[in-house]
Amino acid sequence: MKAQALANHLILYFPLILLACFLVYPVCAVIAGGIAAGFRTSPLQVLTSPITLQALLFSAYQAALSTLLAVGLGLPGAYLLARLRFRGSSIVRAAMVVPFVLPPIVVVVGFLQMFGSFGFLDSLAMAVLGSQTSVLNLATGTTGIVLAHAFYNVPLVVLMVSSSLERLNPDVEESAEILGASPIRKMQRIVLPHILPALLASATLTYLFCFTSFPIVLSLGGGAYSTLEVRIWYAFRGFDYSEASTLALVQILITVALAFSYFRLGRSRSYDASPTSSIKQFSIGELRGRYVVLALAYVALLLVLVAGPIVAVVRAAIYDPVARVYTLEGFGSLISTGLGGGMVPLINSVFYAGISTVLAVILGVPLAYANRNQNSTMSSISSIATFLPLGVSAITLAYGLMLSVVVPLGLSVNPWPAIVLAQTMIGLPFSARSIEVALRNIDPALLDQADLLGASRLQRLFFVEIPLLAPGILVGAVFAFAMAIGEMSATLFIALPQNVTLAVAIYQNLSVRKFVQAGAASLVLVVVCLVAFLAIERMTGRRLGGVL
Amino acid sequence: MSEVHYAGRRDPRKVIVALVLIMTVSVAAYAVWVWPKPKLLVYTYDSFLAWGDNPDTIDNEVFGPFMRQYGVDVQIVRLQTDANGVVSRLVAEAQRPVADVVIGIDNILILQAPARDVTEPYVPSNLNLVNDSFVNALDPEHHVVPFDFGLVTMVYSRSEINETAHPELANLTFADLTNPELASALVTENPLLSSPGLAFLLTQIAVYEKLLNQDWKSWWTQVKGHIDVQPGWTEAWTKWDTDPTKRMLVSYGTDPAYSYYTTNTTPDTALAPIYHDGSHYAWMQVEGIGLVKNGPNPTLARAFIDYCLTPSVQSYVALNQWMFPAGNHISLNAAFGYALHLNEVAILNELLTRSEIAANLSAWLDDWDLIMST
Numbered sequence: 045m046k047a048q049a050l051a052n053h054l055i056l057y058f059p060l061i062l063l064a065c066f067l068v069y070p071v072c073a074v075i076a077g078g079i080a081a082g083f084r085t086s087p088l089q090v091l092t093s094p095i096t097l098q099a100l101l102f103s104a105y106q107a108a109l110s111t112l113l114a115v116g117l118g119l120p121g122a123y124l125l126a127r128l129r130f131r132g133s134s135i136v137r138a139a140m141v142v143p144f145v146l147p148p149i150v151v152v153v154g155f156l157q158m159f160g161s162f163g164f165l166d167s168l169a170m171a172v173l174g175s176q177t178s179v180l181n182l183a184t185g186t187t188g189i190v191l192a193h194a195f196y197n198v199p200l201v202v203l204m205v206s207s208s209l210e211r212l213n214p215d216v217e218e219s220a221e222i223l224g225a226s227p228i229r230k231m232q233r234i235v236l237p238h239i240l241p242a243l244l245a246s247a248t249l250t251y252l253f254c255f256t257s258f259p260i261v262l263s264l265g266g267g268a269y270s271t272l273e274v275r276i277w278y279a280f281r282g283f284d285y286s287e288a289s290t291l292a293l294v295q296i297l298i299t300v301a302l303a304f305s306y307f308r309l310g311r312s313r314s315y316d317a318s319p320t321s322s323i324k325q326f327s328i329g330e331l332r333g334r335y336v337v338l339a340l341a342y343v344a345l346l347l348v349l350v351a352g353p354i355v356a357v358v359r360a361a362i363y364d365p366v367a368r369v370y371t372l373e374g375f376g377s378l379i380s381t382g383l384g385g386g387m388v389p390l391i392n393s394v395f396y397a398g399i400s401t402v403l404a405v406i407l408g409v410p411l412a413y414a415n416r417n418q419n420s421t422m423s424s425i426s427s428i429a430t431f432l433p434l435g436v437s438a439i440t441l442a443y444g445l446m447l448s449v450v451v452p453l454g455l456s457v458n459p460w461p462a463i464v465l466a467q468t469m470i471g472l473p474f475s476a477r478s479i480e481v482a483l484r485n486i487d488p489a490l491l492d493q494a495d496l497l498g499a500s501r502l503q504r505l506f507f508v509e510i511p512l513l514a515p516g517i518l519v520g521a522v523f524a525f526a527m528a529i530g531e532m533s534a535t536l537f538i539a540l541p542q543n544v545t546l547a548v549a550i551y552q553n554l555s556v557r558k559f560v561q562a563g564a565a566s567l568v569l570v571v572v573c574l575v576a577f578l579a580i581e582r583m584t585g586r587r588l589g590g591v592l
Numbered sequence: 593m594s595e596v597h598y599a600g601r602r603d604p605r606k607v608i609v610a611l612v613l614i615m616t617v618s619v620a621a622y623a624v625w626v627w628p629k630p631k632l633l634v635y636t637y638d639s640f641l642a643w644g645d646n647p648d649t650i651d652n653e654v655f656g657p658f659m660r661q662y663g664v665d666v667q668i669v670r671l672q673t674d675a676n677g678v679v680s681r682l683v684a685e686a687q688r689p690v691a692d693v694v695i696g697i698d699n700i701l702i703l704q705a706p707a708r709d710v711t712e713p714y715v716p717s718n719l720n721l722v723n724d725s726f727v728n729a730l731d732p733e734h735h736v737v738p739f740d741f742g743l744v745t746m747v748y749s750r751s752e753i754n755e756t757a758h759p760e761l762a763n764l765t766f767a768d769l770t771n772p773e774l775a776s777a778l779v780t781e782n783p784l785l786s787s788p789g790l791a792f793l794l795t796q797i798a799v800y801e802k803l804l805n806q807d808w809k810s811w812w813t814q815v816k817g818h819i820d821v822q823p824g825w826t827e828a829w830t831k832w833d834t835d836p837t838k839r840m841l842v843s844y845g846t847d848p849a850y851s852y853y854t855t856n857t858t859p860d861t862a863l864a865p866i867y868h869d870g871s872h873y874a875w876m877q878v879e880g881i882g883l884v885k886n887g888p889n890p891t892l893a894r895a896f897i898d899y900c901l902t903p904s905v906q907s908y909v910a911l912n913q914w915m916f917p918a919g920n921h922i923s924l925n926a927a928f929g930y931a932l933h934l935n936e937v938a939i940l941n942e943l944l945t946r947s948e949i950a951a952n953l954s955a956w957l958d959d960w961d962l963i964m965s966t
Contacts, residue, residue, distance in 0.1 A: 084954075095965060149827060153834055161837045178837065259823065263831075267782050267821025267964050278784045278961070281676055282954060283683075283706045365833065395622055402615065446684040456690040457633070458626060506604035536672045537681070542626050548672050555826035556642045 056414045057422075059407040059472070063429050066465050070444025071292070071436050077447070078289030085279075085287040096275065096291070103271040106186060106261075107254035110193035114250050115243070117194060117349070118201025120342050122239075125202060126209035128339075129325040138577035140199035141522055142354055145530035145573045147547045148259035149554060150566050153360075154353025155192055155264075159183040164352065188264040193257060195349050197250040200523065201243075204478055207515035208242035209235070211485040214324040241310065241484050245477045248306045252299060252434040252473075258533070272298075276437045292440040299435020303428040310427075357570060360563030374564030388542070389549040390568060396460070396545065397529035397576075400467035401475075404524035405517060407468070408475030412516075415480050430476045433469040438533030441466060446538060459538050463545075466534040471524030478523070482516025521580045529573060546572070631665040632892050635682065635884070636695040637674045643850070644912030654908045658899045664892060674787065674824070675701055675879070682710035682884060691884045692893035695739055695900075699730045699878045699941070700790055703950040711735040711882040712890075716898045721906075722918050729878050729941055736880025738918035739900060740909045743845035743874040743932050744791035746778070746864040749832075753777065753839040754862075763867035766799060766811050775818035779828045780842040784957055786824045791875040792842045793960060794949070795866060795940055798875070802943040803868050812963045821964065840864065845874065845932025846914045853911070853927035863932050874937040879915065 079087075090096055121140075125133065143151060158164045160183035169180045182191055212235065220230050258273040270278075272295045279288035364371050414426035433441075445462045455461060486509070494508045510517070532547050539548060546569040553562035641650050655666045671678050675696040682694060683706050694711065701707050713734045719727065726738040748761065755761045760768040769775055781789030800808035820838060822828035832841040851859035865872040881900050883893050899905060906919035910928060 095962060098965060149830065152827070153830060156831075156834055160835060162835075262782065262785070262823040263827055266819075268816070270965055280680070281785055282957065283680075283704055284954075395618070399615070399619065402611075443680070443684060446681070451685055451688050454688070456685055456688065460622070460626060502604045506607070537677065539672050541670050541672075544672065551826065552638055552642075552672070554830060556639050556647075557829070 056410050056417070057426075059411040059476075060414065060426055060429055062407065063432065063469070063472075066445070066449065067433060067436060067441065067469050070448045071296070071440055073448045074285075074440055074444040075289040075293055078285035081285050084284050085290075087286070087290040090287050090290045091294070095270075096272075096294075099270045099272050099275045100294070102269060103255050103273075106189055106193070106269075106271070107251050107257075109186075109190045110197065110254040111247050111251045113190060113194040114197035114201050115247050117346070118198045118246070119205065119243075121198065121202040121346060122205035122209060124339060124342070125206040126212075126323055127326055129327045134578060134581050135574075137203065138522075138574050138581070139351075139354070140202060141526050141577060142570050142573055143196055144199065144523070144526035145547070145569060146353065146357070146566065147530065147532055147550050148263065149551060150357060150360075150562075151192065151195070151353055152260070152263045154356035155188070155195070156183050157356050158348065158352035159188070159191060165348070183264060184266065185264075186269070189257075189261055189269065191349075192260045192264055193250075193254045195353070196260075197253060198346070198349065200250055200253075200474075201246045203519045203522070204246040204249075204481065205239050205242045207478065207519045208239050208481055208485065210323050210515050211482070212238050212323040217324060238485075242478075242481045244306065244309060245481050248302065248431070249434065249473060249477060252302065252431060255298070256295065256435065256437060258438075273437050277439055280439050280443070288440070292437050295437060296432070296435055299431055300428055302435075303431035304424065306431070307424050307427040354570065357563065357566045360559065361567040362560070362563070364560045371560055374560030374562075389544045389546045389565070390572065392460075392543055393529050393546040393569070394572060394576075396464050396467055396535075397525050399464050400471055400528040401521050401525040401580075403464070403468040404471035404475040404528075405479075405521050407472060408479050408520055408524070409510075409513075409517075411472070411476040412480035412483050415476070416483055430473055430480075432473075434473050438466075438470075438531075439537065441469065442534035442537035445534070450538065457540070459540060460543050462538050463535055463543060466538065467528035467531050468524075470531055470534070471527045474523035474527060475517075475520030478520035479513055479516040482513045486512045518581055522577050525576055525580065526573065529569070529576075631667040632693070632889055632896060633691045634666060634668050634693045634695060634896070635678050635691040636668060636670055637678055638670050638672050640668065640670055640695060641908065641912040642670070643914050644908075647912075650908070650912055654905055654912075655899075657904060658896060662892060662895065666896065676787070679704075679707045679710060686710060686885075689884050689886050690888065692887040692889050693881065693896055694736075694884055695879070695881045697736045697880050697882060698787060699876075699880075699946075700787065700794070700949065700953070702731045702736055702880065703946060703953065708733075708735050710885055712885040714883045714894060714897060716894070716901055718898050718901050721901045721903075721920055723920060726878050726918050729876060730880050736882035737897065737901070738878050739881040740913055740915035740918050741876055741878040742915040743865075743934070743937065744788050744795065744842065744877055745845045745866070745874045745932055745937075746840055747843045747847045747861050748840040748864055750860050750862050752836070761862075761864050763872075764864045765867055766796060770811065770814040772818050774840070775815040776820070777837065777839040778815075778818075778842070779820045779822060779832045779838045779840070781825055781828050782821050782823050783960060786828075787877065788825050788842055788844070789821070789828075791877055793956070794944060795873070795875045797956060798940040798944040799866060799868060799873065803873075809959060809963055812960060816964055844914065846916075846928070848930040849925075849927045850914050852930045853925065859930055865932060865937055872937045873940050874932065875940045876934070878918070 125137065156163060160166065161178035161181045163183065165182065166178050166180045170176070170178070173179055182188060216234055217230065220234055225233065255271065256273045257271055258277060261269055261271050261274055272291055276288050276291045276295070279291060361374055362370050362372065364373070411426060411430055415423055415430060417423040417426070445466060449465070450456055450459045450462045490512070491504065491508060494504045499507065529545070530547055532551070535545055536548060539545070544552070546565055550562045550565045550569070553565060641647070641654065644650055646653070651668045655668070659666050669691065671681060675698060678694060678696060679701065682689070682691065685691070686709070697707050697711070715734050716737060719737060722738050726741060730736060730738050746764065753761070758774070769778065780792050783790040783793040796811060797808040800806045800811060820831060822831055825843070828841060829843065832838045845863060848859035848861045848863060851861045865874050881897055883890065883897065887893055901919055903919060903922060906917040906922045909915060909917035910922070910924050
């Protein structure tokens with residue numbers, strides 16, 4: 045029995061050990077090294093500088109606004125997606141995640157064409173007002189930054205919350221209706237408490253994602269705005285490793301504080317796990333008039349926000365802005381072989397992201413269990429560790445992996461394992477959190493039944509728990525894949541030419557004015573992700589699992 | 593539920609074994625595919641020689657003769673970053689360097705200690721192929737020697753803004769640019785993140801401090817909120833190209849030549865070098881090639897640096913790099929008739945000395961940062 049318990053612990057804490065080796069250790073090494081190298085700028089100077097304070101406040105402020113907006117826009121979507129039964133719902137689900145994988149520069153261009161001066165919305169406003177000059181530029185300053193962040197994160201809220209809603213017990217709803225609860229009261233007392241963990245998890249992920257935002261802030265902020273991550277980047281570029289280290293440490297401490305409060309908030313509520321089941325769904329025909337209008341209005345809003353940049357990508361793939369003609373030339377370069385040719389980035393992207401996703405899910409399951417552990421010290425540590433990869437600045441992690449993994453192991457000329465590691469780390473918060481949320485919705489009685497019927501631990505995991513966790517695994521895997529395939533900062537730093545991914549290739553093509561090639565590569569990236577998301581959905585099975 | 597559901601169950605152990613097998617095979621196959629072969633490694637930035645007609649075969653074309661002569665495989669490793677990132681990587685690898693040669697460190701970057709720490713001074717035997725003025729502008733200590741050079745200046749699109757409506761474009765001054773209409777039409781790069789952006793900041797500092805004897809900070813205070821600062825050249829160019837309100841861009845003096853060469857029509861891109869008191873000015877960026885300190889093949893690396901200064905490499909610079917070759921007497925394509933040439937402008941580098949930049953650079957950047965973010 046002792047050996048069994050030990051094995052259990054080992055499995056449970058294996059992800060933590062990996063995080064310690066490949067996240068905590070490299071980052072600590074960088075920070076310690078930066079501080080040991082002597083201070084060009086002392087920590088006190090950095091911490092008391094008005095610029096640091098301003099960056100800190102701006103990071104917190106824009107992240108809060110972005111989170112509010114993303115949650116506000118995402119909740120109705122989550123409700124619709126869970127409630128409505130319609131053809132192509134899995135395609136809608138997959139399409140929503142696409143923005144996550146596009147390199148920031150592509151998002152920015154799409155965003156400018158939608159929200160910028162003389163963009164889609166501006167042209168509309170100009171036509172209405174009969175104005176010749178631009179009247180509406182939403183793609184600049186704080187407005188632009190917050191909108192772009194919402195655009196990135198609405199899908200996260202929608203998918204995490206809707207996967208939780210799918211496990212809402214229809215019996216409870218019915219009882220409430222029979223007892224005369226109004227829709228608002230039903231929402232307040234039944235739906236909201238049920239989705240709260242998912243809501244909290246997605247909001248915290250969104251907040252951290254926006255807090256550490258870097259390319260969007262630089263590009264849309266026009267040089268006038270900076271987050272802590274931007275400051276870290278500036279210091280790193282100026283070879284001021286002590287300043288970079290101090291700032292990276294501050295950012296990690298903030299992440300830990302946030303993760304800890306998330307953990308406490310989650311702990312303080314106890315849920316009566318109701319029997320596991322799946323939500324009552326409607327088809328579109330069953331909706332009443334007023335709701336149809338509302339739903340359509342919402343879909344239109346979401347289309348503007350989310351689909352705009354995707355349409356821009358499709359157009360960019362076939363339109364050459366220099367010669368001003370439509371062409372398929374961009375796709376020609378994708379077929380060419382050889383290093384740097386079209387297929388290499390595609391193979392690299394799929395390989396790295398595929399391996400990273402499998403790893404993120406395999407590590408995410410025990411991490412999710414560890415987070416739900418009875419032992420509160422251990423579960424708080426693992427819960428905090430889950431968020432850590434999001435709070436560690438990408439450049440710090442990349443530099444740390446170079447210093448303490450790639451160079452000592454002699455991987456300098458062949459550094460792809462470090463890219464996979466970095467991409468796994470960045471996907472882990474998403475997979476672990478969404479699996480954890482799904483775990484909360486499992487009725488322990490079901491597991492007891494499995495035990496009583498004589499299932500082995502492995503059988504119980506495979507035939508009972510994993511099918512029940514399927515919605516969480518699905519969402520987690522999708523986002524882990526998206527984060528991995530879209531990862532730029534760490535990949536850019538670590539990759540050699542033979543490791544170029546699609547996201548990197550897009551940027552490279554743009555930088556030598558090969559616009560159609562960049563557009564074609566973006567389109568391929570989008571298609572690869574759609575296929576991957578649908579495949580993940582198929583693999584996680586019919587969402588209800590086999591046991592019900 | 594239905595029986596069918598239970599029929600298809602597999603033994604979980606089989607699933608695990610299958611999964612492990614698939615993962616192992618694919619990882620092994622990939623590892624074999626990308627396994628590195630011993631080579632002379634040359635680290636450089638992402639767009640090195642990437643602008644020509646055949647970017648895929650250019651390395652073989654340019655460096656093939658060297659490879660055959662020395663019987664060695666030269667691999668040009670274009671890191672997915674700029675020269676600053678290349679230096680960061682060399683710093684990270686300083687304990688066990690794998691690269692032999694580095695190309696792309698410019699006359700500002702070499703002033704910073706990390707760039708000097710990762711390179712070893714080397715005077716090529718054929719350095720007389722390069723004009724002394726470039727050698728001295730880049731690095732008199734020869735940590736790096738000149739490979740190519742370019743002039744950083746402002747460009748504009750004739751179809752969007754022209755000298756009829758804005759006669760000041762012919763002799764553009766920084767004072768003209770404080771006009772909100774012009775300031776908000778200008779896109780530049782962030783000097784903290786980009787070398788043309790830094791060159792533009794130094795241009796402005798040189799003009800204000802040395803020619804006008806004014807505090808350089810006053811100009812940035814005036815244009816702040818109007819001028820668009822993008823993180824890098826690619827982002828800036830994309831913004832200039834896609835946003836119709838952005839009409840001027842800080843870029844290189846060869847832009848119109850590139851435009852002519854690719855479209856074969858009179859370029860729409862025009863040049864607006866900064867004007868002061870009867871002459872035009874520009875900042876000169878000199879990019880160098882240097883020996884990586886403690887690199888694995890120093891002898892071969894030295895021979896490679898020598899080779900890069902010869903016409904067999906230098907003659908490829910103009911059309912593949914869209915910079916000017918550092919080597920003497922290299923003939924240029926007719927398209928370069930549209931470029932800004934060294935003899936058409938006064939060079940600001942001569943006003944702002946190397947030691948002055950080395951001493952003040954970080955303070956200037958901090959000041960710029962403070963102006964822009966408060």
